[in-house]
Amino acid sequence: GADVYDPAAPAGSLHRRAARVLEDNWTGTSTVPSRGLYPHQWSWDSAFIAIGLRHLSPLRAQTELETLLDAQWGDGRIPHIVFNPSVPLDAYFPSPDFWRSSTAGHAAGAPRTVQTSGIVQPPVHALAAWLVHQADPGLSRARGFLPRLYPRLAAWHRYLLHRRDLGGGGLASVVHPWEQGMDNSPCWDAPLARVTPAPARSFRRADLDHGAPEDRPTDLDYGRYVCLATDYRDGAYADGRGDFAVEDPAFNALLITSEHALARIAKELGATGTARHARAERLTAALVDRLWDPVEGMFFCRDVRGGGLIPERGVSGLIPLLLPTLSRDITDTLLRTAGGPHFGLGGAARLVPSYDLTGEAFDPHRYWRGPAWFNTAWLIERGLRLHGERGRADALREDFLSTAGTSGFAEYVDPYTGEACGSGDFSWTAALTLDLLH
Ligand code: 9WN
Numbered sequence: 001g002a003d004v005y006d007p008a009a010p011a012g013s014l015h016r017r018a019a020r021v022l023e024d025n026w027t028g029t030s031t032v033p034s035r036g037l038y039p040h041q042w043s044w045d046s047a048f049i050a051i052g053l054r055h056l057s058p059l060r061a062q063t064e065l066e067t068l069l070d071a072q073w074g075d076g077r078i079p080h081i082v083f084n085p086s087v088p089l090d091a092y093f094p095s096p097d098f099w100r101s102s103t104a105g106h107a108a109g110a111p112r113t114v115q116t117s118g119i120v121q122p123p124v125h126a127l128a129a130w131l132v133h134q135a136d137p138g139l140s141r142a143r144g145f146l147p148r149l150y151p152r153l154a155a156w157h158r159y160l161l162h163r164r165d166l167g168g169g170g171l172a173s174v175v176h177p178w179e180q181g182m183d184n185s186p187c188w189d190a191p192l193a194r195v196t197p198a199p200a201r202s203f204r205r206a207d208l209d210h211g212a213p214e215d216r217p218t219d220l221d222y223g224r225y226v227c228l229a230t231d232y233r234d235g236a237y238a239d240g241r242g243d244f245a246v247e248d249p250a251f252n253a254l255l256i257t258s259e260h261a262l263a264r265i266a267k268e269l270g271a272t273g274t275a276r277h278a279r280a281e282r283l284t285a286a287l288v289d290r291l292w293d294p295v296e297g298m299f300f301c302r303d304v305r306g307g308g309l310i311p312e313r314g315v316s317g318l319i320p321l322l323l324p325t326l327s328r329d330i331t332d333t334l335l336r337t338a339g340g341p342h343f344g345l346g347g348a349a350r351l352v353p354s355y356d357l358t359g360e361a362f363d364p365h366r367y368w369r370g371p372a373w374f375n376t377a378w379l380i381e382r383g384l385r386l387h388g389e390r391g392r393a394d395a396l397r398e399d400f401l402s403t404a405g406t407s408g409f410a411e412y413v414d415p416y417t418g419e420a421c422g423s424g425d426f427s428w429t430a431a432l433t434l435d436l437l438h
Contacts, residue, residue, distance in 0.1 A: 021427065029063060074110075079118065080179065083096045094117070122179075127261040169247075173304050176229060181250075187301045190303060249319060294333070299319075344415075408425065
């Protein structure tokens with residue numbers, strides 16, 4: 001469309017191809033993650049998408065976030081899916097009739113006019129809002145973008161920091177693997193083992209209409225996902241009761257990064273932002289205190305119900321590299337771990353594998369159990385740059401751009417070969433490509 005035409009980008013260029021993916025996946029008010037597999041709006045996808053879209057159309061990037069925040073619940077939560085009412089119910093599972101947000105979510109303040117899921121996803125939104133504002137401050141001010149978003153983003157963080165502090169140590173817990181966004185990561189195997197799976201015949205997996213079964217979570221995983229979501233719904237989406245509660249390093253690192261961004265937004269709106277920066281620093285200290293393992297040299301998930309750290313090396317344990325007030329010692333240790341045998345950054349692996357290359361559960365094709373993903377690579381690239389690791393950041397950026405291009409903007413890739421897995425023309429892969437090209 002005319003909206004994204006960029007005469008400076010030669011036809012067939014990576015830029016033009018990435019812009020085309022976002023154009024094709026745009027619905028008029030938001031962007032689907034991919035046309036076949038994910039036909040609705042997803043929360044953290046939209047944040048990453050807005051970060052790329054801002055280079056094509058700052059207006060569309062603002063709209064993307066506004067559409068998502070229009071579906072925010074009264075208690076502050078931003079739902080992980082906002083359903084498109086014109087998409088058939090059987091196109092994605094679980095569908096609106098499973099979540100029943102407007103009735104089951106009534107007490108938690110679910111919106112009446114739009115159907116959503118009842119769980120959340122990582123809080124990348126304030127970071128995205130700040131970056132989108134910076135792409136065109138004039139348009140942003142003219143539209144009152146930040147003054148409208150700020151109170152909603154503040155309520156979102158408040159929800160996470162108060163209702164979701166299930167471990168009592170100041171960090172937010174996720175209550176479902178879908179909330180953390182790395183659905184079948186081996187990090188969840190131990191806490192999930194305590195959950196009785198719903199029988200496989202009690203639901204129909206629409207994802208298998210689009211994805212190869214060996215690239216997707218198993219039926220047993222799905223049975224457990226369904227059981228946890230059903231219990232949460234049947235408890236009216238009230239927090240603090242469920243069998244699954246995990247403090248995850250990436251989820252909390254993104255919350256902290258977004259809290260720093262919210263401080264900058266507050267400052268732009270005339271406040272000092274000091275209290276928010278201070279809170280972000282306190283949260284960073286809590287993250288180190290509760291999730292850092294100095295012997296293993298990385299962050300681990302904490303199983304709040306089972307007690308203790310979960311000794312599985314997931315990419316989520318490297319994402320705190322994003323944090324500006326991490327000590328030099330921890331940063332250096334994380335860099336060594338990332339470049340070592342478990343993740344092979346800049347060596348054996350493409351991008352950054354989602355899970356320990358030497359781990360027992362490693363599988364180069366199965367979703368979050370080994371494949372390399374573009375959003376996590378983008379986050380780590382950003383962390384490397386923040387800590388002055390320019391050479392490593394440049395190398396990761398090159399690898400990102402070439403793998404995105406050759407894989408057709410794949411959802412994820414084999415971490416050894418770069419072979420495309422999952423769906424193609426995936427929105428956040430295209431969006432973050434645009435961001436790294438700028
Ligand atoms: C469940 C949309 C989402 C991503 C997640 C990814 C996958 C959904 C699914 O797709 O999850 O939310 O059906 O598998 O794991 O990170 O946001 O792209």
